[in-house]
Amino acid sequence: MESSEILKQVNKIFIDVLDNETIVLSNETTANDVEDWDSLTHIQLVVAIEKHFQMHFTSSEIRNWKNIGEMCVTISKRL
Amino acid sequence: MNLPDFQTLKKNLKKDFSSFSKVKLAVLADSATQMYVQAIKGYGYELNLDFDIFEAEYDQIERQILDPTSDLYNFNPEFVIIFYCTNKLLKKFGRLSLEEKVEFAQHHIENCQNLYQNLSLNLKCKVICFNFNEIDESVFGNFSNKTPYSFNYQLRKINYDLMNLSQNLKNLFILDLNILQGRKGYEAITENKIYINTDLLFSIDFLPLVAKSTTDIILSIQGKIKKCLILDLDNTLWGGIIGDDGIENIQIGELGIGKAFSELQLWAKQLKQRGVILAICSKNDETVAKEPFEKHPEMVLRLEDISVFVANWNNKANNIKHIQQILNIGFDSMVFLDDNPFERNMVRTHVKDIMVPELPEDPADYLNYLRTMNLFETASFTHEDEQRTKQYQEEAKRAILQQQFTNETDFLKSLNMVSLVEPFNAFNTPRVAQLTQRSNQFNLRTIRYTEEDIQRIALDPDKATFSFSLKDKYGDYGLISLVIMNKMADNSFFIDTWIMSCRVLKRNMENFVLNTLVNFAIETGAKTIIGEFIPTPKNSMVQEHYKNLGFSSADNHWQLLLNNYNQKKCHIQIENNNGKF
Numbered sequence: 001m002e003s004s005e006i007l008k009q010v011n012k013i014f015i016d017v018l019d020n021e022t023i024v025l026s027n028e029t030t031a032n033d034v035e036d037w038d039s040l041t042h043i044q045l046v047v048a049i050e051k052h053f054q055m056h057f058t059s060s061e062i063r064n065w066k067n068i069g070e071m072c073v074t075i076s077k078r079l
Numbered sequence: 080m081n082l083p084d085f086q087t088l089k090k091n092l093k094k095d096f097s098s099f100s101k102v103k104l105a106v107l108a109d110s111a112t113q114m115y116v117q118a119i120k121g122y123g124y125e126l127n128l129d130f131d132i133f134e135a136e137y138d139q140i141e142r143q144i145l146d147p148t149s150d151l152y153n154f155n156p157e158f159v160i161i162f163y164c165t166n167k168l169l170k171k172f173g174r175l176s177l178e179e180k181v182e183f184a185q186h187h188i189e190n191c192q193n194l195y196q197n198l199s200l201n202l203k204c205k206v207i208c209f210n211f212n213e214i215d216e217s218v219f220g221n222f223s224n225k226t227p228y229s230f231n232y233q234l235r236k237i238n239y240d241l242m243n244l245s246q247n248l249k250n251l252f253i254l255d256l257n258i259l260q261g262r263k264g265y266e267a268i269t270e271n272k273i274y275i276n277t278d279l280l281f282s283i284d285f286l287p288l289v290a291k292s293t294t295d296i297i298l299s300i301q302g303k304i305k306k307c308l309i310l311d312l313d314n315t316l317w318g319g320i321i322g323d324d325g326i327e328n329i330q331i332g333e334l335g336i337g338k339a340f341s342e343l344q345l346w347a348k349q350l351k352q353r354g355v356i357l358a359i360c361s362k363n364d365e366t367v368a369k370e371p372f373e374k375h376p377e378m379v380l381r382l383e384d385i386s387v388f389v390a391n392w393n394n395k396a397n398n399i400k401h402i403q404q405i406l407n408i409g410f411d412s413m414v415f416l417d418d419n420p421f422e423r424n425m426v427r428t429h430v431k432d433i434m435v436p437e438l439p440e441d442p443a444d445y446l447n448y449l450r451t452m453n454l455f456e457t458a459s460f461t462h463e464d465e466q467r468t469k470q471y472q473e474e475a476k477r478a479i480l481q482q483q484f485t486n487e488t489d490f491l492k493s494l495n496m497v498s499l500v501e502p503f504n505a506f507n508t509p510r511v512a513q514l515t516q517r518s519n520q521f522n523l524r525t526i527r528y529t530e531e532d533i534q535r536i537a538l539d540p541d542k543a544t545f546s547f548s549l550k551d552k553y554g555d556y557g558l559i560s561l562v563i564m565n566k567m568a569d570n571s572f573f574i575d576t577w578i579m580s581c582r583v584l585k586r587n588m589e590n591f592v593l594n595t596l597v598n599f600a601i602e603t604g605a606k607t608i609i610g611e612f613i614p615t616p617k618n619s620m621v622q623e624h625y626k627n628l629g630f631s632s633a634d635n636h637w638q639l640l641l642n643n644y645n646q647k648k649c650h651i652q653i654e655n656n657n658g659k660f
Contacts, residue, residue, distance in 0.1 A: 019090055040113050043273050044085070047283050059272035 027069030082287040088121025099129040108162040111278040118290035162209040184236035212260040299458040311417035312361040332377025339442040344379035354464025358387040365390040386471035396429035405478040473554040491650040494551040499654040503537035503544040519617040521579040571607040590647035610637040
């Protein structure tokens with residue numbers, strides 16, 4: 001899958017989970033840039049992304065991503 | 080069953096709760112509970128409840144409960160949820176010496192008891208305590224069953240002792256997390272990496288079920304329970320169609336897929352045993368429909384298990400309304416089971432508030448599906464509940480009879496009512512005292528008496544006491560009414576207490592009671608009887624009681640002159656009067 005396609009699908013999950021149509025993600029987006037993206041909703045996002053891409057992240061991965069780009073790299077590696 | 084997922088519950092949080100009733104709830108836990116709290120709050124929206132939740136800081140259970148000035152007490156919740164989790168329990172257990180391990184369960188229970196006592200000293204609240212989901216600690220293997228030093232043994236002992244504790248402490252309720260895990264499995268309810276990262280214990284998909292289980296308990300404590308199960312017959316209670324297939328071909332027991340129906344019937348029978356009313360609502364000829372209950376050797380349910388049996392060709396919504404009238408309970412306390420989606424929708428549309436489970440297509444799945452809904456949560460069980468079916472059967476017979484009579488008099492006559500009148504004595508004292516303490520509606524002055532008070536009153540020469548029992552051709556109501564009259568200096572009688580159970584309303588029982596009082600008063604030479612109504616929030620039913628009985632109003636009291644009293648009309652025979660008043 002193209003990395004732009006992964007980003008697009010992740011973006012859709014963010015919109016759905018955070019219930020906010022206005023979210024536009026880029027590879028550089030961090031938690032600080034997105035309203036309501038906190039440690040709690042992060043868990044929800046991770047679970048939704050795992051379900052969507054049918055994969056599992058490790059404990060370290062989910063706490064070490066610095067931005068959306070790193071998250072998408074992990075997804076792409078596991079696809 | 081289809082529970083809303085966590086995402087849906089969370090979206091509910093943004094909705095308008097303002098028209099819902101508020102329930103104040105405190106959550107105390109030794110793991111992170113933010114998402115559990117969100118789930119409860121969001122699930123409340125589905126139930127039209129506005130949960131106002133105090134979420135204690137993480138791991139503050141003892142701190143909040145033992146300090147009488149804590150935020151918890153300041154918040155003053157109606158419900159306190161205590162959730163110790165298995166992971167933390169194991170952490171405590173793991174560090175102990177072997178000697179300490181043997182006493183682990185006991186110490187935990189003592190701690191719970193202590194917390195409960197502190198809570199009940201400082202708050203008027205119900206306590207909901209999670210039990211522990213079992214985990215495989217993998218230290219002793221299966222041998223853990225054979226030794227009290229194992230975590231498994233101590234955890235199961237705690238769960239068992241919690242049950243016993245809650246039987247003694249009436250405001251303590253157990254949330255059976257272990258049962259929920261049994262349904263979903265350990266792997267499904269936990270998410271290790273989330274727990275490791277955040278101390279949130281449950282997987283997101285499990286949270287709605289925990290929230291439902293929590294609110295199930297709260298609703299049942301608030302009295303919002305299901306009291307009646309209404310059952311269709313063909314392809315719901317047995318396989319096949321009795322009218323077409325005949326009694327020998329319906330599937331029940333060993334025939335065809337009969338086992339699925341037998342198990343469903345056994346479940347219904349156990350519900351009946353614990354006080355849930357069973358009713359039948361079926362499109363059938365009544366005699367044909369009743370035949371399996373009377374004659375089929377493999378039927379688990381029999382006619383005596385059914386309070387109201389309705390089989391005809393009317394539409395089911397009307398029949399259910401008829402059942403509701405006989406039972407006189409709310410539609411929101413009824414569950415209707417039917418295999419036919421058309422009937423289900425029809426009933427759902429026309430009978431507001433009734434619960435109609437969307438039964439799976441395959442009867443093999445019926446029972447498991449119903450179990451997962453936990454429809455019949457309850458907050459109490461007494462042996463009186465067992466008697467309920469019989470009482471409602473009697474009520475149903477009376478209702479059927481009433482339909483046949485065009486006027487009330489003929490109906491009342493046909494009941495062959497007989498009343499036993501006695502002064503208070505050693506045998507009826509406990510029931511008399513109980514009535515003075517419990518009756519709220521038909522109670523003119525609402526004065527509460529203890530058993531000792533009643534004994535004293537019975538012996539007082541200036542008081543006249545009357546207890547009334549009633550039975551009719553369908554059954555015995557027991558002691559249902561009582562009166563205490565004080566003899567006054569001016570040779571009149573003052574009615575200190577007049578109480579009647581609402582079960583015997585509309586039977587002219589009050590007329591019978593008044594006739595009895597008047598006859599007694601005249602015999603002693605009294606000229607008047609004085610009554611008084613003291614209003615409470617609950618006794619407006621008898622506001623006009625004395626007026627209706629022909630008393631005239633006289634400065635805040637009601638007065639009945641006895642010299643030209645006409646006996647009131649009633650159709651109750653006096654059974655026996657061996658009392659010397």
